[in-house]
Amino acid sequence: MTDTTASTSVNKGFLGWVERSGNRLPDPVFIFFYLIAILIVISVIAAATGTSAAHPAEIDPETGAARIITAQSLLSADNIRRLWVEMPAxxxxxxxxxxxxxxxxxxxxxxxxxxxxxxMRAGVRNAPKALLTPLVVLVGMIGNLAADAAYVVLIPLAGIIFHAAGRHPIAGIAAAFAGVSGGFSANLLPGQLDALLFGITEASVETVFGDWTANIAGNWFFIAAMTFIFLPVIWYLTDRVIEPKFGAYDSSKADHEVDDATEDRPLTAGEKKGLKRAGLAALGVIVAWVIFTVGPGTPLIDETANPEARLTPFYQSLVAGFFILFLLSAWAYGAAAGTINNHRVLVKMMAGAMEDLAYYLVLAFAAAHFVAMFAWSNLGLILAVNGADFLQGFDLPAPVLLAAIVLFSGFLNLFVGSASAKWALLAPVLVPMLILLGISPETSTAAYRVGDSATNIITPLMVYLPLILIFCQRWQKDFGLGSLMAMMIPYSIGLLIAGTALIMVWVGLDLPLGPGAGVFTDPAAYGINPTGPAEAN
Incomplete structure (x- = not known):
C-alpha cells in the first residue's frame, strides 16, 4: 500500500476521534464476553436490590394481577448450573x-x-453512459445477496467502467461502495441479511413472550422501497456532488495497472449460457414454490388455521426456498460455464461456504450466551416494561419514536461494525419494548436496518474499508483514508436523511412492511395486557 501519511491526515477532528475510538475497541466476540461479565455484575446488584416489573403477559391466578418478575442473579446456583449444563443447547x-x-x-x-x-459484470459493463451511475448503484444494492462478492468484484469493476466511459474512476468506486455498503439493507429480494436479523428478532421475542415465528420476508416491501429511495440519492450525489470535485482524471496519478481479476472483459460464451440456465433454474424454483402454495394439497398453506396464520408455513419455508434457489441456479450456471464439473465440486463449494462462516460461528457462540443469560436474569423483560412505560410517558408519535431508533442505530454503527453483533445487543431490549407499545417486531427490525445501513460507509470498523482504500489508490496513489471518509460522508448523510424520512412516512401511513407483516401489532396477541399501543400520527 502506498504511504499516504504526508498527503492525508486521519488523526484530527471528528474523523480522527472516531478512528482512534473505534480502533481501541476489541473484537466483537470479546465485546460480548465483556458484556456478559458486566451483565453478571448488574444481575447480582439488581437481584440484591429487588429490581422488578409487572409481567404484562402473565396473570397471578390468586390475585388476578400481573405477576411480578424480579431480577435473577446470574451467580445463583440455578443459573450457574444452567450455564454449564445447557451450553451446547x-x-x-x-x-x-x-x-x-x-x-x-x-x-x-x-x-x-x-x-x-x-x-454483476453483465449488469453494468454495457450500461449507457447516461445511466451508468444508477445501474452501478442498483447492481450494488442487489449484489448484497452475494455477500463478499459485491465488494471484491463490483466496486473495483465500477472504477474500470467509469474510466472506460471517460469519467473519473474513483467516482465509480464511490457510487458502487455507496450502493453495496450504504445500501446494505436495501434490496429487491430478501436474502442472507434478512435470515440473520430476523433470527435474532425471533430469539428476542421468544425470550420474553414465548414461541413466535419470524417471517424472513417481513421487511420485503420496505427494503424494496429503500432500493428505489436510495438509488436517486446516491445517483445525485455521485454525478452532482462527488464527481465534479475530482475534475478530469489524471492517469499519471495511478499507482499501478488494474489486475486481471477485475478486468472489464466481455462475457464468454460459457458465462452467457450459464446466466441463461441460472435464470431458468431460478424460475423453476419460483414456479415450484407457487405450486406448493396454491397447488394440490397446498402444503405451504395451513388450511386449518385462522386467516391471519394460514400463510405461516409459506413464510417458514422461505429460508429453504432461497437455499434451493441459490443452489440450483449456481449449479446450472457452473455446469454451463465450466466452474462446476461434477457433484464433488459442488459439495466442495458448499463446504467452502461453511468455512467462510467460521468467524460467524465464534461470534454466534458469544452472542447466543449473551442473549440467553440476558433472558435468565429477567433484566430484558424488566427493561422492556420500564422502558415502555418511560416512552409512553412522552407520548411520542410512532414515526418520531422509530426515527430516534434509526439515528441511535446509525450512531452505534460507528463503534460496532457487525450488523448482527449490534442487533444482538439491541434486540433483546428494543423488540419487546416496542411490542409493549404496539409496534411489531418487523418494524423495529426495519428501523434498525435503516440506521445500520446508512453509516456503514464511514465507520473505521468497516472490515472492507482498507480494501476500498486500495481500490482508490490504484487510480490515485496519494488517496488516503481521510480522503475516503470525506468522499463518503455526503452519501452517509443523504442516506440517513432519506431512510429516516422513509420509515417515518411508512409508519405514519401504516403500510405493510412485507407479506403478512404490519407496522403495528396487538400486544394481546402475545398474551400481554396492553400498556397502550402507539398510534400513527
Whole structure:
C-alpha cells in the first residue's frame, strides 16, 4: 500500500476521534464476553436490590394481577448450573445460526461458481453512459445477496467502467461502495441479511413472550422501497456532488495497472449460457414454490388455521426456498460455464461456504450466551416494561419514536461494525419494548436496518474499508483514508436523511412492511395486557 501519511491526515477532528475510538475497541466476540461479565455484575446488584416489573403477559391466578418478575442473579446456583449444563443447547438453539447456515449453503456455492460475479459484470459493463451511475448503484444494492462478492468484484469493476466511459474512476468506486455498503439493507429480494436479523428478532421475542415465528420476508416491501429511495440519492450525489470535485482524471496519478481479476472483459460464451440456465433454474424454483402454495394439497398453506396464520408455513419455508434457489441456479450456471464439473465440486463449494462462516460461528457462540443469560436474569423483560412505560410517558408519535431508533442505530454503527453483533445487543431490549407499545417486531427490525445501513460507509470498523482504500489508490496513489471518509460522508448523510424520512412516512401511513407483516401489532396477541399501543400520527 502506498504511504499516504504526508498527503492525508486521519488523526484530527471528528474523523480522527472516531478512528482512534473505534480502533481501541476489541473484537466483537470479546465485546460480548465483556458484556456478559458486566451483565453478571448488574444481575447480582439488581437481584440484591429487588429490581422488578409487572409481567404484562402473565396473570397471578390468586390475585388476578400481573405477576411480578424480579431480577435473577446470574451467580445463583440455578443459573450457574444452567450455564454449564445447557451450553451446547444454548449455542445450537440460537435461532440465527440455523437460518444463516442454510441460506449460505446455497449462496456460498453461487459466489464460488462465479454466478454472482458474472451477473454483476453483465449488469453494468454495457450500461449507457447516461445511466451508468444508477445501474452501478442498483447492481450494488442487489449484489448484497452475494455477500463478499459485491465488494471484491463490483466496486473495483465500477472504477474500470467509469474510466472506460471517460469519467473519473474513483467516482465509480464511490457510487458502487455507496450502493453495496450504504445500501446494505436495501434490496429487491430478501436474502442472507434478512435470515440473520430476523433470527435474532425471533430469539428476542421468544425470550420474553414465548414461541413466535419470524417471517424472513417481513421487511420485503420496505427494503424494496429503500432500493428505489436510495438509488436517486446516491445517483445525485455521485454525478452532482462527488464527481465534479475530482475534475478530469489524471492517469499519471495511478499507482499501478488494474489486475486481471477485475478486468472489464466481455462475457464468454460459457458465462452467457450459464446466466441463461441460472435464470431458468431460478424460475423453476419460483414456479415450484407457487405450486406448493396454491397447488394440490397446498402444503405451504395451513388450511386449518385462522386467516391471519394460514400463510405461516409459506413464510417458514422461505429460508429453504432461497437455499434451493441459490443452489440450483449456481449449479446450472457452473455446469454451463465450466466452474462446476461434477457433484464433488459442488459439495466442495458448499463446504467452502461453511468455512467462510467460521468467524460467524465464534461470534454466534458469544452472542447466543449473551442473549440467553440476558433472558435468565429477567433484566430484558424488566427493561422492556420500564422502558415502555418511560416512552409512553412522552407520548411520542410512532414515526418520531422509530426515527430516534434509526439515528441511535446509525450512531452505534460507528463503534460496532457487525450488523448482527449490534442487533444482538439491541434486540433483546428494543423488540419487546416496542411490542409493549404496539409496534411489531418487523418494524423495529426495519428501523434498525435503516440506521445500520446508512453509516456503514464511514465507520473505521468497516472490515472492507482498507480494501476500498486500495481500490482508490490504484487510480490515485496519494488517496488516503481521510480522503475516503470525506468522499463518503455526503452519501452517509443523504442516506440517513432519506431512510429516516422513509420509515417515518411508512409508519405514519401504516403500510405493510412485507407479506403478512404490519407496522403495528396487538400486544394481546402475545398474551400481554396492553400498556397502550402507539398510534400513527
Amino acid at each position: 444454548t449455542f445450537t438453539h440460537f435461532h440465527p445460526l440455523g437460518y444463516v447456515l442454510v441460506v449460505m449453503l446455497g449462496a456460498g456455492v453461487a459466489e464460488r461458481a462465479g454466478l454472482f460475479g458474472t451477473a
